[in-house]
Amino acid sequence: MQKPLLFQPLKLRGVTAPNRCVVSPMVQYRATDGEVNDYHLVHLGKFALGKFGIVFTENCAVEPRGRVTQGDLGMWDDGQIEGHRRLVRFLKQEGALAGTQITHSGRKGSTPRSFDKPGQLGPEGAGWQKWQTVGPSELPADKGWTIPRQLEAADIEDLVKRFGEAARRADAAGYDVIEIHGAHGYLLAQFLSPISNKRNDQYGGDRAGRMRFPLAAARAVRENWPEHKPMFIRVSAVDGAGGWEVEDTVVFAQALKELGVDVIDVSSGGLTGLSTALPVKRSLGFQVPFSAAVKRQAGITTMAVGLILDGPQAEAILQAGDADLIAIGRQALYDPFWALHAAQELGCDSDFEMWTPEYGWWLDKRKNNLVGLKK
Template identity: 45%
Template sequence: MSALFQPLQTGGVTLENRIVVSPMCQYSAVEGLAQPWHLIHIGGLMLSGAGLVIMEATATEAAGRITHGCLGLYNHEHEAALASLVSETKKLSSAALGIQIGHAGRRASCRPVKDRNKGESLPPEEGAWQTFGPSAFGVDETWHVPKEMDADDIARVTQSFADAAQRADRAGFDVLEVHAAHGYLLHQFLSPVTNHRTDAYGGSTENRMRFPLEVVRAVRKVWPKDKALGVRVNSTDWHPEGQSIDEAVAFAQQLEAAGVDYVVMSAGNLAPGTQIPPATPGHQVDFATLVKKHTGLVSMAVGLIATPELAEEIVSEDKADLVAIGRAMLDNPRWGLHAAARLGVDVDYPPQYLRARPNNWLGFPLVHPDAQPVEATRQIDRPASSGGWDRPDINTASGR
């Protein structure tokens, strides 16, 4: 049996397999509102064969958006739009659906990826807004200077996370992930590179954890126990003065104590000029393994996990409990279904796509020569009339 296709429980949610669609920004929202693009994008990924699909980083307040095109979950209109999306996409498969909530902090108010050849930070004429951070200095000299957050700002943002969590619950999401990585606000507080405070929220590792943990505890208080709560963590900043893996493990232990169900162990993306090692297949898996060793949390691995064989190895060798797939899913939105075929596992297909199922299409081995033979383990429903399929291994050009 494939380890990758075994079920797993995290929190109160049972996932059908260990494949997760990683949250990926689409920069396609309008004033924070989900658009038809999001429905099509997430709808397609719900048919990917993954056990869990997580929607992109979604801002808890307007100032926390990365760009003008980022999703928001800070008013009733946002909640209603996402509730509609959840209702429609959950009709397509039994995959769990999650959403990642976050705040960009000093990395907010920037251009989308397609326009960053003109510089990342938004100028005033393009609708820049006031940003916030643990300390009052920008990403570099080309970026705006954030406001150093005072007690009122910290209280406001903490409440914004709790409010967004309640909206996500009402919208029908099964899983909530708090973003505390990739150089965004919670990570900015965690790292000594970006946190130069001298109060209770800066200095020692314990102090730098304080605000992110306050946010997580506020979210845990309102997020139902019969769902699942996760946190994306920066394992290392790849910076000599940055957060270390030992500090990340200590943070994960505090997250476990706060009632978190799983962690995603990522890395980097904090400050310009950081010497990040070249990405290689599975280059961040060891971080997930270390947290798995030192906590009881479900661990999710990320980092160029592009092939089913690597994903299978990670889970079967107990290096991580879940694997998050990002760009490989954009390249191949049926990644999970094709992974099952590569590993010789028979899985359910959407009824509309049954004619492309490995054991139901003679052309499958031609386009997937590395797939293992799959024998059907369940009955395929076929029309009884002569116009239907006579045998599951015969399909004609007419579409029979």
């Protein structure tokens, strides 16, 4: 019997994901000076034990002011590489591809953590301080947000180099997959949308001008990322503010494909405020139609994300040809063994053979002991 698509390998350039289950990048706010620590090893390591095919770190800033909060991971300094190496070793040891996401927050940086109390900025006693944010134009992300400093052309050229340098460090750390965060209202998305980009130079104006910096950053990453390793980019198919729509994303995806981007990670929204998806109405798989449109119209591999809760739902998305990979975010926090449970739901691991053997033999024995027992 053929395995479900969700558990069939996917070759991406010179590496192969053992299955199509992916842990989506999710910020944790637990870093100091951008460094990987024990928390990140345990947090991400459990997903590798849960047999996700690709495990992504949270977004790693390409420079300190590119963080969302001071607790974010970084990829701006060579001194950060060794911490990433330790994490990568464990993820790969458990059979997962190790992925990382690089980003710049732009005008959405220098913020409290999502769960901080009003007036609180980070952990009590940590001494976190706000910094001057930057953006394509001097427009805040929302009412009450910091007004960013408009980036000069020389600043943009410097940031392009920083994206390339971050890719070099990610390779030195041993990551198999790299993703650029170009969604959710962070810096690259700010340049793409005419709502946030009011420039009248080569980096603004029409769609081609607004795409110039994001494409330059993608080119720099590809040039500094080994040819045999795949490159993803996360996009907001619609910006949620009426400035950037699916047809724009298709054109952008086609240009990215020409630069050597392999996978479009299709999300939505987030240009203004804290939310990543408003005002896109949320329902099960609410972003899957965006993935399907980009996949079919741009002719590129896509990853679907957004309220995908179980194996049958994920398998139906793949069988319909609406995506090639399934990214699981908060549902993976709820169930770090989501991939293994999905395999059981789909009938391809009744004997716990996909589990790490230290767990699997116990669980198979337990299953046999439960036969005939009544509640």
